[in-house]
Amino acid sequence: MALPPEARALLQEQVVRATNSPEQRLQKLVELVFRPEGAGLALEYDTEATLTVAETWQQRRANCLSFTLLFVALAREAGLDARMQEVGQVVTWYEDQGLIFNAGHVNVGMRMHGRQATLDLDSNVLYDRRGPQPISDRRALAHFYNNRGAEHLAAHDEVAARSYLEAALRMDPRFVAAWSNLGVLESRGNDLTAAARDLETALRINQVHAPALHNATKLYQRMGNGARVAQLQDRLQRTQKRDPFYQFMQGTQAEKRADYALAIHYYRQAVQLYDRAHQFHFGLARSYFLIGNNRLAEREMARARDLGGSERWRSVYQSKLDGIRRLEARHVAR
Numbered sequence: 001m002a003l004p005p006e007a008r009a010l011l012q013e014q015v016v017r018a019t020n021s022p023e024q025r026l027q028k029l030v031e032l033v034f035r036p037e038g039a040g041l042a043l044e045y046d047t048e049a050t051l052t053v054a055e056t057w058q059q060r061r062a063n064c065l066s067f068t069l070l071f072v073a074l075a076r077e078a079g080l081d082a083r084m085q086e087v088g089q090v091v092t093w094y095e096d097q098g099l100i101f102n103a104g105h106v107n108v109g110m111r112m113h114g115r116q117a118t119l120d121l122d123s124n125v126l127y128d129r130r131g132p133q134p135i136s137d138r139r140a141l142a143h144f145y146n147n148r149g150a151e152h153l154a155a156h157d158e159v160a161a162r163s164y165l166e167a168a169l170r171m172d173p174r175f176v177a178a179w180s181n182l183g184v185l186e187s188r189g190n191d192l193t194a195a196a197r198d199l200e201t202a203l204r205i206n207q208v209h210a211p212a213l214h215n216a217t218k219l220y221q222r223m224g225n226g227a228r229v230a231q232l233q234d235r236l237q238r239t240q241k242r243d244p245f246y247q248f249m250q251g252t253q254a255e256k257r258a259d260y261a262l263a264i265h266y267y268r269q270a271v272q273l274y275d276r277a278h279q280f281h282f283g284l285a286r287s288y289f290l291i292g293n294n295r296l297a298e299r300e301m302a303r304a305r306d307l308g309g310s311e312r313w314r315s316v317y318q319s320k321l322d323g324i325r326r327l328e329a330r331h332v333a334r
Contacts, residue, residue, distance in 0.1 A: 001073045001137070004054045008077060014040075015078050022112050025078050030119075033071065043067065045121055050147040065143055067121040068106045081111040084140040085118065085132035089245060090125050104177065106143055107132055123310070126279055128245070142172035150181055161185055176202045180212040187219050195219050208239045210246070244274035251283055255290075263287040278307035282317065294328045 003011075015028045032040045037060070046061040053073050056066045068084055075082035087105040108119040109132060118132050149164030162185055168178035179202035186195035199219060202212040213236040220228040240246040251266030267284040274280065285300035301324060305317035 001053050001069055001141075003073055003077060004057055007053075007057045007074070011074055011077055015074075022080060025080060026075070026110065026112070029071075029074055029078060029080070033074070043070075043121075048151075050144060050151065062121065063147075064121050064125075065106050065140075065147060068108050069140065069144065071108045071119060075108070075110070083109045083111075084135050084137065085109040086135045086139065086143070087125075087127045087132050088130060089128040089243075104143070106135075106140060109134055126245075126277055129274060138171045139175070142168045142175040142178065144168075145171060146175060146178045146181065149178065153181055153185060158185060158189065174205050176206045176209045176212060179205070180209065180215055183212070183219065184215050187215075187222070192219065192223055196223070208235070210236065210239055210243070213239065242273065244270045244277070244280070247273065248277075248280055248283065251287070255283065255287055258290075260287045260291045264291075276307060278304040278309065278313060278317070281307065285320075289324065294324055298324050298328065 010032065011029075014032050015025050018028055019025055033043050034040060036042050041057065042060055043056075044061045045063070045067075047063050049056070049059070049061045049063045049066050051059060051062065051066045053066075053070050056062045056070045062070060072082045072084055085107050087107070090105040105122075105125055105127070107121070110117045110119060145164045145168035149161045149168060152158075152161035152164060162182075165178050165182045165185065168175055169182070172178075179198050183195045183198035183202065186192075186198055196216075196219060199212055199216040202209060203216060206212070213232055217229055217232045217236065220232065247266050247270040251263045251270060254260075254263035254266060264284065264287045267280060267287060270277070270280045271284060281300045281304035285297045285304060288294075288300060289297035298321065301317055301321045305314050305321060308314040308317055
């Protein structure tokens, strides 16, 4: 999290010396980070960029974690009250190279004159119900080392992966994702006893952590422990059934296959579990529209618009809602 000298100098010039007002310092800091190159850092979003503060400053790219580390370091240097925040679960789930990645998320929390605000590099991320929660710097660094470890694990660089994952656990011994990833690492090295120990540790900390459940199920299948496999599969299925994000992703996959009836089933499940997510209602509206049920598509699109939050999303949904209504009016006129 150390700021390079050129970053500190530019911060002093453009932010600290420019004003004593915390609100104006925050605005100038945002401008410093995002203004075009020459006037600012021109930071760009890159999901793969798990970087130190100095690397982020030099390369001018960041994922949510690198942005959070950079912005918090700059804000604190400018005398602002900034902290790291963690979202336990976000909507992005994917499978790559045999590994399940539950894309957890971090962002910046600011406190100013008794008010609180969140700054997030990714405007499209969907938070879980709890939303962002403050975390310690050590917990944020556990995220950093675990990300690096997962990247090396995916690249089959087991030595570097172990180094980073062990560093993550030194930062936070209860960091479930690192225990799960370490279990995968041990499994790849054919130390199944160590793999089982690490994955069981992860599940003792969080018994419904889906990636750990998935990885443990695969391990016990390999070990021939059918009873434990059945137990874990049952728990994973129950966890997924209660997980609106899982239901939503199943809906999107069914929609891509043009199985709109199944997509509607999953999207409705997601909405029942978490009815404040505009993305869920939008998915449901799309599927209703694609089967020709404009009345229900209109209802769900209106709900998506009302929940949209930002003016940009509300405008998008209103435009689509207007389109559905025009089609419905033509149909009635005929």
